[in-house]
Amino acid sequence: MSAEPEAPIGTTQVPLEQTDVRRLRVYRYERGGGAERFDEFDVPVGPHTTVLDALLWIKLHRDQSLTLRHSCLHASCGTCGVQVDGREELACVCSVHDHGAEITVEPLANLPILADLVVDMNGFFARFPHEHPIIRASEAPTGPHDGEVDADPHHAEVTLHHHPLHHQHRAAPPGADFMRLEDCIECGLCVSACPVASTSYEYVGPAALGAAERLLEEPRGVKREDVLEWASRPEGVWRCHVGLECTRACPTDAIPAERIMALRRELIFGHDDRKDDQ
Amino acid sequence: MSTRHDAHVLIVGGGATGGGLAHDLALRGLRVTLVDRGELTSGTTGRHHGLLHSGARYAVGDREAGVECIRENTILRRIAPGTFECNDGLFVAVCEEDLEYLEPLVEACTAAGISAQRLTPEEALRLEPNLNPELKAAVRVPDATVDPMRLILRFFATARHNGADIRPYMEVIGLLLHDGLVSGAAVRDHVTGKTGEIEADLVVNAAGPWSGRLAAMAGAGVPIRPSPGVLLALRGRFCNMVINRMHKSGDGDIVVPQRGLSIVGTSSWVVEDPDELSVPEDHVERMYAEGSKLIPALRCAERRAAWSAARPLVGPGGAATGRELSRTFQTFDHRDRDGVEGFVTITGGKSTTLRGMAELCADVVCRKLGIDEPCRTRDTVLLPHTAYYSATAQ
Numbered sequence: 001m002s003a004e005p006e007a008p009i010g011t012t013q014v015p016l017e018q019t020d021v022r023r024l025r026v027y028r029y030e031r032g033g034g035a036e037r038f039d040e041f042d043v044p045v046g047p048h049t050t051v052l053d054a055l056l057w058i059k060l061h062r063d064q065s066l067t068l069r070h071s072c073l074h075a076s077c078g079t080c081g082v083q084v085d086g087r088e089e090l091a092c093v094c095s096v097h098d099h100g101a102e103i104t105v106e107p108l109a110n111l112p113i114l115a116d117l118v119v120d121m122n123g124f125f126a127r128f129p130h131e132h133p134i135i136r137a138s139e140a141p142t143g144p145h146d147g148e149v150d151a152d153p154h155h156a157e158v159t160l161h162h163h164p165l166h167h168q169h170r171a172a173p174p175g176a177d178f179m180r181l182e183d184c185i186e187c188g189l190c191v192s193a194c195p196v197a198s199t200s201y202e203y204v205g206p207a208a209l210g211a212a213e214r215l216l217e218e219p220r221g222v223k224r225e226d227v228l229e230w231a232s233r234p235e236g237v238w239r240c241h242v243g244l245e246c247t248r249a250c251p252t253d254a255i256p257a258e259r260i261m262a263l264r265r266e267l268i269f270g271h272d273d274r275k276d277d278q
Numbered sequence: 279m280s281t282r283h284d285a286h287v288l289i290v291g292g293g294a295t296g297g298g299l300a301h302d303l304a305l306r307g308l309r310v311t312l313v314d315r316g317e318l319t320s321g322t323t324g325r326h327h328g329l330l331h332s333g334a335r336y337a338v339g340d341r342e343a344g345v346e347c348i349r350e351n352t353i354l355r356r357i358a359p360g361t362f363e364c365n366d367g368l369f370v371a372v373c374e375e376d377l378e379y380l381e382p383l384v385e386a387c388t389a390a391g392i393s394a395q396r397l398t399p400e401e402a403l404r405l406e407p408n409l410n411p412e413l414k415a416a417v418r419v420p421d422a423t424v425d426p427m428r429l430i431l432r433f434f435a436t437a438r439h440n441g442a443d444i445r446p447y448m449e450v451i452g453l454l455l456h457d458g459l460v461s462g463a464a465v466r467d468h469v470t471g472k473t474g475e476i477e478a479d480l481v482v483n484a485a486g487p488w489s490g491r492l493a494a495m496a497g498a499g500v501p502i503r504p505s506p507g508v509l510l511a512l513r514g515r516f517c518n519m520v521i522n523r524m525h526k527s528g529d530g531d532i533v534v535p536q537r538g539l540s541i542v543g544t545s546s547w548v549v550e551d552p553d554e555l556s557v558p559e560d561h562v563e564r565m566y567a568e569g570s571k572l573i574p575a576l577r578c579a580e581r582r583a584a585w586s587a588a589r590p591l592v593g594p595g596g597a598a599t600g601r602e603l604s605r606t607f608q609t610f611d612h613r614d615r616d617g618v619e620g621f622v623t624i625t626g627g628k629s630t631t632l633r634g635m636a637e638l639c640a641d642v643v644c645r646k647l648g649i650d651e652p653c654r655t656r657d658t659v660l661l662p663h664t665a666y667y668s669a670t671a672q
Contacts (some may be wrong), residue, residue: 031470050561060553065471067468070317071318072426093583093659114447181423181537185537252538
């Protein structure tokens with residue numbers, strides 16, 4: 001540090017004893033390694049300790065074989081989803097202080113378990129339609145600019161349609177010529193939380209339906225009728241019971257339930273009637 | 279597509295370095311296995327602020343690094359279309375002292391081939407209304423933002439499609455070393471709990487800040503200095519462009535928008551053990567203080583997360599802050615350095631230059647294995663990140 005920091009600001013300081021300890025009950029499973037079980041670990045915690053911090057401490061200091069996913073550590077990549085005391089959370093932004101003295105950590109539900117807290121995300125992406133792969137603008141196929149980059153990068157890339165709900169985090173004036181990556185981080189929390197997904201591996205679930213509705217807004221060469229046909233299959237949009245657990249669980253406010261309802265409006269009215277008012 | 283070669287290369291480390299190399303070697307027709315002890319990009323790669331460098335941050339002090347960045351920036355936009363938010367970046371002078379950096383910045387960028395457009399304070403505020411209204415001047419550069427994990431997953435997806443065997447959760451527990459020759463690695467598979475051996479004609483150490491630890495298993499050395507920095511994610515998207523402070527790189531001088539978050543980075547120090555990274559609270563406070571000089575509203579923004587990432591910098595021991603260490607990469611052939619054959623380390627660098635890094639390392643690998651294949655990564659458009667999953671057989 002080159003200079004003294006200025007006065008503390010912004011952060012909420014929670015004074016805690018250095019000796020503060022949480023007991024983590026951690027789900028364990030090893031392929032071919034016997035029955036699933038819970039292991040218990042006492043973990044020292046500080047004011048900002050997250051569940052992911054606690055799990056990494058266990059891996060480093062207690063049991064190297066503990067297997068988990070993580071990457072960005074700030075709720076942007078979507079890899080560290082788990083159930084904490086039965087609720088879906090990204091472990092990297094789940095404070096241990098929002099939970100009691102004993103904290104139970106399990107893998108996400110409704111997805112195949114590979115090992116310990118790691119689920120097989122193929123089970124997540126397999127729910128997306130194969131015949132019409134859902135392509136978000138953040139993974140656009142090569143367009144007319146393939147092979148050369150426009151001198152002004154603004155115009156070389158897709159300008160996203162901004163869903164009205166996405167403006168909640170935007171600071172720039174509406175209509176500014178800016179693009180952004182999608183809100184959905186493909187973490188699987190909504191699929192884990194969905195009560196219907198727990199009854200059927202076939203139900204495509206909130207993330208894929210949300211992506212389908214997104215595709216209607218920016219079709220990228222896919223036929224609108226094909227998307228609607230895919231969404232209206234028996235295991236598609238009508239299976240939703242409007243429990244809204246997906247929207248509760250979503251860590252990035254992508255609001256999947258809202259998009260499922262928009263798909264239904266499209267199917268019933270042939271268009272989203274809310275847009276008539278805009 | 280190239281002809282297939284029998285030579286088998288084992289890459290240790292599933293970050294940007296290993297991902298870029300696996301893709302390059304697979305395109306050249308080599309047999310490639312890549313292992314990581316955890317999830318892909320779980321070390322340093324996934325944790326960076328998400329800046330696709332234009333090179334402007336380096337141009338003044340190190341023109342070569344600036345040239346390298348803008349070249350790779352341009353190539354990555356071409357081979358990974360849609361992965362970047364191409365909203366450019368601004369360098370912002372917030373005090374008279376910063377203005378002294380204006381001319382050197384514009385001149386150095388121009389000399390390095392980085393477009394640098396001067397903006398008046400009014401023009402800058404029109405683009406980014408949340409900027410410090412006291413700003414004195416701004417320069418627009420072709421920075422972009424990127425989702426670090428998904429960019430690298432595109433390299434892994436394409437490598438896998440071209441035959442590479444990508445194995446996360448497989449930890450190297452020893453190197454197979456006989457008479458000064460490395461012939462593979464002993465591994466533990468954390469999915470099955472089983473241990474085994476992977477034989478290879480060449481082992482490449484791409485373990486980033488952990489590369490010193492892996493090299494030690496072969497009795498070799500790497501002058502790696504793990505240099506962590508603290509990053510702070512705040513709720514709310516306060517800018518659409520990358521906002522840089524117009525001065526020599528320092529703590530808390532960049533704000534990068536990522537979806538609904540604003541990332542403020544970063545600090546720099548040096549550690550011995552990259553597994554034991556702390557997040558000093560005074561560094562977090564400094565991110566708030568410095569970041570809000572660029573965008574005052576950050577001062578009151580809600581903390582979403584604060585974390586540390588260890589840069590794998592190359593340099594001698596004794597460095598104090600890491601800022602004096604090289605940001606470029608190096609390839610070490612341990613035959614020359616330690617008398618160990620069959621073992622190469624590639625380390626240093628940054629995500630923006632991962633493709634160029636991989637090209638040079640793959641050249642070394644092919645030369646050692648007597649294979650004559652050109653690099654093809656400049657013109658190969660990468661598969662989408664989701665293809666990584668659909669290519670996995672269960």
